[in-house]
Amino acid sequence: MRRYIIKRLLISIGTIFVVILLLFILLQLMPGSPFNDEKLNVDQRAALYEKYGLDQPLIIQFFKYVGNMLRGDFGVSYTISKNTPITQLLQTRLPISLSIGGEAVLLGAVIGLILGIVAAIWHGTVWDTIATIVSVIGVSVPSYVFALALAYVFGYQLNWFPLLYDMKIPLQSSVLPSIALCMFTIASIARFTRSEMLEVLGSDYILLAESKGVYGPKLIVRHVLRNALIPIVTVLAPLIVGLMTGSLVVEKIFSIPGIGSLLVTAIQSNDYNVVIVLSFIYSAMYIGIMLVVDILYGVIDPRIRLSKEGPHD
């Protein structure tokens, strides 16, 4: 087990390093410079380059950058808000994005689980059909379609919740975005729970439990759910990807001052320092979560650990 964790950890660290290298190389390839002001003459430009360390050899720039990244010093924003440290930009924006994402995960997991369990227990009934329809729609319809529909109906027509994010009332403002974001989570968790539960329900050990006289909620909670929920850890990865892309769109629709909208603005205004930092943060979060998921899964289910230690994987 320890070998597996160490190996997984090394791969993650390697990947983070590759990501930073990739980001750095891409930055060098990018057209334009952060100082596009035509009023600057050659000397002023050189002075600016020197100030930000852009005149040093690439390799030194790179290692400096890696060092700064790991220390959490992300440099300053060049164009979005001049000379503001990016850490400061993130301080206000990251918590907003994280809390909306967190709400979406929580809401989605709870509703998805309930839907999946209901569909599996009353397999083949109306409940099953409803759950299936909800999950097919949730998986296929993009989150921004939900976001637009919710914004129009509840934000504009009924006026129950603010149409645009209001910093003064963060709780009410985050309701619609969280619902829009969590549809995908609901759908995939419901689908997964349903199929896992059906498989467990059809297994021999459940038959044994039933013939021993275990029935009702006790059977479902103690015997079925416990076994069915182990693999649910695996759906986390696609969910996180969904949340990341979803957050960009949903933040744009509700004009939420989070990191998703910051990324879009940064790309459009060629503020490459901000883009690189955000890409790094997105990648680091993703890699970190994948690492936790893999290790968790190995801890929960020894079969996975053994097969993953095989020579080819």
Next chain:
Amino acid sequence: MTDIQNNADISFLPGDFELKGAENTKLDMNFASQRFWKEAAMRFRKNKGAVFSLITILLVILLAIFGPMISPYTYQQQNIKQTNWAPRVQGLENLGIFDGSESLKTSTGTKLKNAYVVDKETGAKNDTYYWFGSDALGRDIWTRTWTGTRVSLYIAVVAVLIDMLIGMSYGLISGYFGGRVDSVLQRFAEIINSIPTLVIVTLLMLIMKPGLMTITIALMLTGWIGMSRIARAQMLKLKEQEFVLASHTLGASNFRVIFSEILPNIIGQLITNTMFSIPNAIFTEAFLSFVGLGIPEPMCSLGSLISYAFKSFTTHPFQIVPPVIVLALLMLCFNMLADGLRDALDPKMKEM
């Protein structure tokens, strides 16, 4: 050879041998696969949702091809005098719907407005028709919606090609050769896979001009990984089986074993997986265009149309409805079609 000749007094001439093997195996394979496909088609036809999706997709394809042709407008033609006109359709307008009127909510209350009316006293209308209305620059939304749908369909084709050409070969080769080849290929895939697609795509958008080509390349960089995993897993399952050993013994080349012995056995799963990657690719394109990193104006895709109409979606909601519905329909139908195909091609595979 000499031993045999000495033992029995027979000598074989080249004419005694006839190459028959190839002919026979071909016949057999045809028979077997025909039954397989027939059964699959039968199972598919029973699935109402999948059949409905297939028909809807075909309809959307037809509309995408002919929609812009039958309209008098082009997708980039602007008419500054006819901006934000509500939908008006011949025939339907007599029924009181799609007659070009829209209710505008203002601070003084709701008021009904019809932009097509020329003479306010008689209520006479001109003979312009915008079936889906016109946008803020006076462009016909019908034409633009179907032109945008073409982009999504193009993306669907790209996704299939990427899956089939890159993903499948990568996975099959990695699984077949195993050992060091497999390790290297898998590490590479693992690293690409642990960088979020979102990051790869946004960075690509930075160094290249936004456009269809960039989106295609972005999909090419990231779209093949899921497929390669499935192909590899299937290959690992099959490559130790007797029929593979048999064809090796008969002197088949690696290429032949991979692509004409093993591939036909797993093509069902691969097709299913390809179908699932279509909606993903369409979504990626629509998402990028919506965020403003996709197709530049005046070209349009469903995502950019939604993004454009979003700016005025509280005042003119009719503008956002057609692209949203077409996009949602496409995504839904491709997903349901993939579901149906999976059940038809591989009834044993569990639902996920």
